[in-house]
Amino acid sequence: MKCHHCDKQATVHLTQILNGQMHKMDLCESCAQAKGVTNPENLSISSLMDKVELEVDPNATSMVCESCGTTHQEFKKGGRLGCEACYHVFRPILDPLLDGMHAGTKHLGKVPAGSESRIHYEQSIDSLKKKLQDAVEKEDFEKAAEFRDQLKDLQNQAKTTV
Amino acid sequence: MFHKILNKEPGVKKQPKAIPITLSTRIRLARNLRQFPFPGRAEVAQKRAVLSKCIDAMSGIKGLDNSVSVEVDDLSELDRQILVEQHLISPELSQVEEGSGIVLTQDRSCCIMINEEDHLRIQVLRPGLDFSSVWKHADEVDSGIESAISYAYDGELGFLTACPTNLGTGMRASVMMHLPGLVMSKNMDKVINAVNQLGIAVRGLFGEGSDANGSIFQISNQQTLGESESAIIDRLNSTLESLVRQENFAREKLLQDDRSRLVDKMSRAIGSLKTCHLIQSAEAMDLISLVRLAADLGMMPDKFRGLADRMFIEVQPGHVQLSAGKAVEPSQRDELRAELLRNHFLRAPLLDLSSHS
Numbered sequence: 001m002k003c004h005h006c007d008k009q010a011t012v013h014l015t016q017i018l019n020g021q022m023h024k025m026d027l028c029e030s031c032a033q034a035k036g037v038t039n040p041e042n043l044s045i046s047s048l049m050d051k052v053e054l055e056v057d058p059n060a061t062s063m064v065c066e067s068c069g070t071t072h073q074e075f076k077k078g079g080r081l082g083c084e085a086c087y088h089v090f091r092p093i094l095d096p097l098l099d100g101m102h103a104g105t106k107h108l109g110k111v112p113a114g115s116e117s118r119i120h121y122e123q124s125i126d127s128l129k130k131k132l133q134d135a136v137e138k139e140d141f142e143k144a145a146e147f148r149d150q151l152k153d154l155q156n157q158a159k160t161t162v
Numbered sequence: 163m164f165h166k167i168l169n170k171e172p173g174v175k176k177q178p179k180a181i182p183i184t185l186s187t188r189i190r191l192a193r194n195l196r197q198f199p200f201p202g203r204a205e206v207a208q209k210r211a212v213l214s215k216c217i218d219a220m221s222g223i224k225g226l227d228n229s230v231s232v233e234v235d236d237l238s239e240l241d242r243q244i245l246v247e248q249h250l251i252s253p254e255l256s257q258v259e260e261g262s263g264i265v266l267t268q269d270r271s272c273c274i275m276i277n278e279e280d281h282l283r284i285q286v287l288r289p290g291l292d293f294s295s296v297w298k299h300a301d302e303v304d305s306g307i308e309s310a311i312s313y314a315y316d317g318e319l320g321f322l323t324a325c326p327t328n329l330g331t332g333m334r335a336s337v338m339m340h341l342p343g344l345v346m347s348k349n350m351d352k353v354i355n356a357v358n359q360l361g362i363a364v365r366g367l368f369g370e371g372s373d374a375n376g377s378i379f380q381i382s383n384q385q386t387l388g389e390s391e392s393a394i395i396d397r398l399n400s401t402l403e404s405l406v407r408q409e410n411f412a413r414e415k416l417l418q419d420d421r422s423r424l425v426d427k428m429s430r431a432i433g434s435l436k437t438c439h440l441i442q443s444a445e446a447m448d449l450i451s452l453v454r455l456a457a458d459l460g461m462m463p464d465k466f467r468g469l470a471d472r473m474f475i476e477v478q479p480g481h482v483q484l485s486a487g488k489a490v491e492p493s494q495r496d497e498l499r500a501e502l503l504r505n506h507f508l509r510a511p512l513l514d515l516s517s518h519s
Contacts (some may be wrong), residue, residue: 002302013426066205067199068199069203070203078202079202079325079326079327079504080200080202080279080324080325081324081325081326082200082203082324082482083198083199083200084196084197084203084314084316084322085205087316087319087322094326097326098319098326098387100331100386101326101327101387102329102385102386102387102388103361103385103389104319104389105387105388106318106387106388106389107316107317107318107319107320107321107329107330107331107387107388108330108388108389108390108393109320109330109331109333109389109390109394110301110331110389110390110391111306112308112312112313112315112317113305113308113320113457114308114312114313117215119178159380
């Protein structure tokens with residue numbers, strides 16, 4: 001495979017997912033280095049944003065967070081948001097960025113024990129119910145019993161903590 | 163009080179033995195309080211309010227026993243530098259003006275930065291490779307704080323952070339690795355490219371943009387959203403295992419193909435450490451790195467590995483001044499550093515080549 005920019009052998013294969021679309025590029029080592037793609041840290045938020053904005057929202061450039069005053073320009077320049085409300089305001093341009101930046105776009109980690117534990121609890125219950133149903137459909141009753149017990153345990157735990 | 167903690171040896175009896183290649187393990191959690199702008203956007207009064215709320219929330223929680231808190235602007239320039247050199251605070255926090263603080267446990271295993279880029283940066287560190295106990299400690303402190311204050315959190319995006327690159331778990335798990343074999347065999351660039359593609363970042367000893375003096379690199383997860391903490395740690399761990407294998411392979415290959423040159427380097431390093439009278443920190447780091455390598459290869463007694471790890475920190479400019487007990491000019495620092503090294507390596511034996519002939 002040849003480099004996208006010169007005729008040398010391509011050794012770096014860049015795959016970016018921007019706005020749900022996959023972009024692939026094959027580069028040789030020196031072109032890749034020159035473009036800074038060998039180090040994902042160099043893929044700055046601002047360069048990613050240039051691509052994203054045009055595709056997502058032509059009004060993006062006038063966005064401003066009413067809660068803390070952070071403007072679209074400031075976010076683009078510094079790559080930092082000003083407060084939790086910014087995450088709502090800039091969400092449309094943020095979503096496609098997160099896609100390229102992280103392993104996924106949905107939080108799968110620790111849930112703070114406060115009010116949010118309920119969300120997690122509901123998610124776990126839903127997922128167990130679904131697993132249980134799948135197992136019953138597949139007539140895998142051993143697994144089904146296991147899920148049923150887990151479900152019971154989880155519900156009992158919730159009762160005791162409330 | 164604070165100065166004393168920095169100056170003393172960390173709890174010697176609990177210190178695990180230094181192991182080859184992996185120097186230390188760290189986990190950092192980024193958290194923000196609800197209803198306050200992030201520090202970069204906050205007025206001094208808001209930062210002060212966050213600071214006192216956080217410090218109140220930390221009193222008496224498990225995992226922070228025997229801790230002290232201090233405001234950054236109450237610390238001397240030197241104390242700040244010491245904290246940076248011990249990897250307890252970031253260079254950024256050491257430069258802030260007002261309204262930022264530090265909470266540090268007596269054994270220095272946990273250090274919380276308040277009003278750095280985020281309201282809270284909970285950090286737990288340990289020598290050697292030990293993610294499970296480091297995670298357990300960080301998780302415990304995090305939950306303890308959260309029982310007293312509400313975090314900025316979104317069901318879908320997780321913990322909300324000033325920079326979207328920290329979103330989700332807000333967790334940066336990292337390991338400090340000593341990779342002289344890969345550096346000497348000129349394979350480090352390739353390795354960095356390869357692990358970058360796995361979503362793992364490689365930095366120098368003092369974080370972003372710093373040099374890799376002493377062949378020490380900080381390896382950490384790049385991504386924080388879309389995976390659980392344990393999945394991130396597992397992925398990092400498997401990358402680390404493969405880095406350890408490659409480093410060992412590079413060392414074996416150097417011993418096979420270029421044995422005399424390698425032995426010569428390590429042997430001269432010991433000579434220089436025993437006899438130097440003026441030495442800069444970068445050179446000192448490289449010499450100490452060779453001593454650690456010699457210990458790993460069985461050519462120096464094991465205890466020199468632990469000594470090397472101590473010296474990596476103690477040859478830093480701030481530490482040299484700390485042990486001198488006063489501010490000293492750079493040229494005089496080089497003299498004091500040389501004296502420190504001569505004293506420590508005075509009785510160091512010559513390389514033991516018996517098992518490698």
